Each structure stands twice: as structure tokens, then as C-alpha cells.
Amino acid sequence: MVRSKSRRKLASQDRRGGSEPPGDDLSKLGDPRHLLGLDGMRRAEIEEILDSAFAFKEVLDRPIKKVPTLRGKMVINLFFEPSTRTRTSFEIAGKLLSADVINFSASASALEKGETLLDTALNLQAMRPDVLVVRSASSGVPHMLARRLECAIVSAGDGWHEHPTQALLDAMSLRERWGSLDGRTVAIVGDIARSRVAGSNIRCLTSLGARVRVCGPRTMIPRNVESLGKVTIHHRIAEALEAADAVMMLRIQKERSSEPIYPSDREYSRLFGLNTMNVELLEKDALILHPGPMNRGIEIEPAVADGPRSIILDQVENGVALRMAVLCRAARSVGASLEAPA
């Protein structure tokens, strides 16, 4: 979501001139059905989504895993970037809610024939979905679609910007163990600058009252990182882990490593990897998170990833419940019941 201040400033001007293509409306960004990002989202709103997710989690344990909440609703997963985990998670979440879920993977379709992203989205909208879940390699795509389309937009990750459902499911997993995030210290280690997971997590964790440390080589810490939330910056992993209550290891994005951000995997692993030695610096009951997919042996040693402190698989499970909550929220203004099943 755009910062409320700038949104107000821009919305106050009439921007519906001829330069604006048809249907473009900046004020649509504020539609409460959307989940474009966590920037500017109030704590109460985040808590509300988490509460609802905990209620949905119970459905996963039922013998018959289905509730009728979104019966007759259509959800389209529009993925312009490859993804298995997130897409599957949204798909299962939609199906458990009895929505009709359609997967549209754009790499295998129109984009290769030269259609623009917007045209693809407008075509899908014409098939009258209630919710469009969108993933793109370009930052701001959820915002662009929200301005132009009528259906609810849920971001499944955009460029380096945000991955709101990932951060929410991380927060859910932490709250599940801790009850509250207030006063807890969470270290995020990795390529903060190019990670949408970090972008959403910094916003989410700080908003929920946690103290956040970010850690990585200077080439991985964005300029003005504090504009995302109140964080401390560390360039030594030992410093970041010291007495932290949780650590979130980010994936080294090998597919984006055309630029020299770090010298080698070996060097990165030695300086910034989480291993059986430095893991001892954490609080005794500290939790270990990873958004996946992992590069075992690079940012995280297998023994740590599979160790007792790891809640990596809890994250995946909670992801389904959290996305059920998000899909319900997105569909609510079009008539679905907000209530979680009894």
C-alpha cells in the first residue's frame, strides 16, 4: 500500500486527465479488500488478519477439510513469475474455502506472445473473478492492477517490494509460539535490499512491537532501510544473533546474482551462514525461520534447518490458514461471510 501521506497528497489532485488510461483511479488503492503490501497497515488490522488465520487453522485438522465460506467465488492465481510454494498454498487455501481456484501461469502463455501484463489481467477480469492473486517480478504490479481493475487484488509478491502473506504467516508462526511479539528480538539475515520477504517482514514485525535487527554485507542492506521500519543494522552475524529470540534466514537469490553483491557462496556461507556454532549465540529457546526454498549449506546448515528450533515447516502449514484469512478478507465486500467457521 502506498504511504498514507503521499496517497492523500496525490489523491487530492484530480489526476483523471487524458494521460490516464481508462479506468485508472488512484483512490482505488485504498480499497480495504486489497492486500497490496503491509506498508502503512495499522497494527489492529494485522492482528485482525492473524486472529482470523488462527481460527481457520482448525479446518486443516478436520477429517473433511472444507468450509463453504467462499462457495461460488472465483479466485485466479495470476503468476508472472515461477512459484510452487506460494501458488500451491493459495490454491489449497481457496479450495478449503470452497472457492473455484484457477491457476494462470503467465510465463507459459500470453506474455510470451507479446501481450502486456495489463492486457492479460484485463482479459482475466472479464471472466469475472472475485479475487486476483498476483505475483510479479516487477515492484508495484499489485498497485497498478488495483488502480485499473475492479476485483480484489492480493499480492503474492512483487519484485523487491513486498510479500505480505509471507510476512503475515511468519508473524503468525511466531505468535503461535510466543503469544505476543512485543519486546521480542528478531534478526533477519541475508539480502535485505533485494528481498520482498524482508520488505514485508520489517514492516510487519516492527508494527507488532518486535525489535528487528537486519544483517548482511553492506551490499545487501538498502539505503535508508529505516524507512521500512525501526531496525538496527549489523554487518556481523554474531552481533545480530546475540541473544535474539528468533532468526529469519533469507535465501541467497542465485538466479539474481548477475551483479557482484558478494564474492562467492563459500565466502558468504562463512561470514553470514547460520551454523551449529553460531546458532548457540541465540536465546536458548530461540526460533529459526526460513521463507524457503532453502539453499542448504549456503545460508543455513542442514543440521540447523532440521534442528529442534526450526519452525520452517510450521511456517508452511500456517501459510495455508493465513491465506484462507486473506482470501476471505478480499472477498468480503462482495458478500462472503467474514466469520470463521465455528
Add this chain to the structure above:
Amino acid sequence: MQRRIIVRGARILDPSQDLDEKRCLVMEGGRIVALPRRPPRARTATEVDARGLWLMPGFVDLHVHLREPGHEHKETIETGARAAVEGGFTTIVAMPNTSPPNDCRAVTELVLERARRAKLARVLPAGSITRGLEGKELSDMGELRDAGCVLFTDDGRPVMDSGLMRRALEYSSGLGALLMSHSEDVSLSKNGSMHEGEVSTRLGLRGIPATAEDVMVMRDVALAEEVEAPLHIGHVSTARSVHTIREARRRGALITCECTPHHFSLTEEACSSYDTACKMMPPLRPEADRRAIVAGMRDGTIQAIATDHAPHSLVEKDLEFDRAANGVVGLETAFSLTFKLVDEGVLPLFRAVELLTSGPAKVLGLEAGTLREGSLADIVLVDPTAHWTVDPKTFSSKGRNTPFTGWRLPGRILSTWVSGKTVFDRKEKTRSAKGRA
């Protein structure tokens, strides 16, 4: 012989002769013949009642993209020249990054011929520094100059090879031709889509650091000083560039530069809603840089306001932010955005007019931007009290990519004359717009 025209009652603002007073202006035969204090007897003349209005030399824009040949869906020389005169510009310099680029006589002649046929603003072609804008070998600058090119630049791209840039400066200065640099180190700006800073971090957009401009301005200034060549630096956007140029000029280097209305009117914050109308190169900068630009305009470090008018169609702009084309249109909003600074009290009026008229004319050594007796009757008449709202639908440019949609701006261009001929008249435009409706 053209009829005599007398414009009476206007306040005349002409920094080229330090003139700011109420006078009449008499033009005849395409030239200004007199600026009498009292109205001469009319007899056979056409009279224009300009009481309460301002009369200024036609504006000079050193930096516009007219897209023809090759990209006529974005703009043509005719539509671009029409947008120019609507914005008060009577002389515009057309950038060479067309398709094919202006690196040979044939393209230069085509530009001049199309402009002649349009009979609107004077269009002066700029030739490329390197053949095909490829940054590898020099264009035939002598032939291009003889064909009518007034400036040489690879604008849109830098000359990354420092050795080649040095040779280009030496060679062009020997010909008496001026080089304009597009100062951007692409190894720093590569793949970026907005200024690197707080807003890019918030939006998750790959940034372009200020140093991408700074180091190239420093390099180009150093090269120009060493070979004692004049150099004009295009679209200055950072505080450090302004500082570098100010110091170089103090040392006596032959450096001039320009800034754009969008860089002195907007900051990186404008990108906050991923509006691709705010995407251009160099990108919008933080407030401190914007202020440094305004300070440079005030103290003379910057000699010219240039629009970097860069029309695009929706095909290039209605895309993901990181995939959209760079550039904004500027000809039809430049004067009012400049006048807005005057209104806000941050730029003296006389200086503002200078930056649009004699300032840029002097950079190129042109006979333009002046109302001296005997000079070409390129004139603009402005209503300083009028306000208007920017609506790109009404633009004459084919490009609608403006970040100023909906802005309420002061000062309205009423009429523009080129060589004593009316090339724009707001009343007629309004009348024909009503007729269509």
C-alpha cells in the same frame, strides 16, 4: 512585405537588453523595428491591445525529442513544433536519437525540411557525437554542422569511453561546434528505474544512485577543461553536479548547463504510487537536490531551462514501472512551472525570463531570445494573472505523459509569433475546440 504589427500596452520583459517597462512593440517584415514608449500612429498597421499582459522574447529550448523520423506514433516534427509554440517556445533543438539517428546529412535535411513545411517553431537539429549513437566512432560532425546541426550529443546515452569523449571535445571545439553531454555512468545506473534513496527502498524499485550523474559530470568537466573545449551539460539533476559546474565556471572553464522543469518542480516522492508518468532519466531526486537546482538557476550556474520534452505513447508507458519508458513531455507546461517558482518567490522574474530566452540563446550563440531592434520577431505574449489546470487531453503534443495532470498553474501563453507571423493564438484554439464540441 509583411504588414506592420503594433503590440501596445504590454509590459516588455527582455533580459538581453535589461529592459523591463511598458512599451509598444512594432514588427514589420518579420523583424522588430521599434520599441517606442508612445504608440506610433497606426495607419495601415494591425494593432494588438496587450494592456495588462507581458511581452517577452520567444523561448528557446535546447533539448527536445521530436521522434521523427522513426517514432511518429509518439510525436512528429509538426506536432512537436506546435506544442512548442503553444508553450511559448519559438526555437527548439531537436535531439538526434531518432530512427535512424541524426548522424548524417540526409537526416538533418529531413528534419529541417519537415520543420520548414510545418511553419511553426524554428527547429534546429542536433547531430550525434558518435555514429549510430553507439559510442564507438565519431560522426561526421563537420558535414553535419554544414548541413545545419547546431549542437552535438548522444543524448539518451552517454559516451562511456572517456578517450572517445576527449577526442570528441577536441574535434568539435576545433570546428567551433558545441557538445552536450548526457552525463550518466551506465555501470551505476544500469537496470535502475528511479533515484536510489528512501523512496526506492520503500517501493522496492531498483535505484539509480546520484553518483551515476555526479561522476560523469566530473569526468566531462575535467576532460573539457583539459582540452579547453566548451561543453554544455544536459539535464543537471543533482546537488553535486550543480556544485561541480559552479566551481568549474569559477575557474573559467567553458561549461554551461541546463535544468528541466520536472527536476525543479518535483521530487522522488512523486513516484510513490508507481506512476510511470514520473519515470524519466535522470530520475526525480530528493528535495535537497531540487533546492540545489533552484539555487543554481538563481545564481547563474545554470544558464537555461530545457524541457527534455520526451513524448511516449501509452504503449511505452502503460506498463510495469520498471519496464516503462523514460521521459515526460514538457513544452506546454514549462513556462507555467517556471512562473510558479516566481510566484512562490524563489526565483526572480527577470532571471526566470532569462533562463527561457537569452540564457539558452547565448549557450548556442544564436540570434534569438531577444527583442532588440532589428532582431527576428520571435515573440510571446503572456497573461500573468491567468491560472489554468493541466489537462493532457488538450495538449498539441501527441505525448500525454506528464506528471503534472491536474496541477493548477499560473501564467498562460496567449500568442506566439515567429518572424512576425502568428503561429499560435489561444483565442483561436479555444474557438476551434468549442466548434468541435
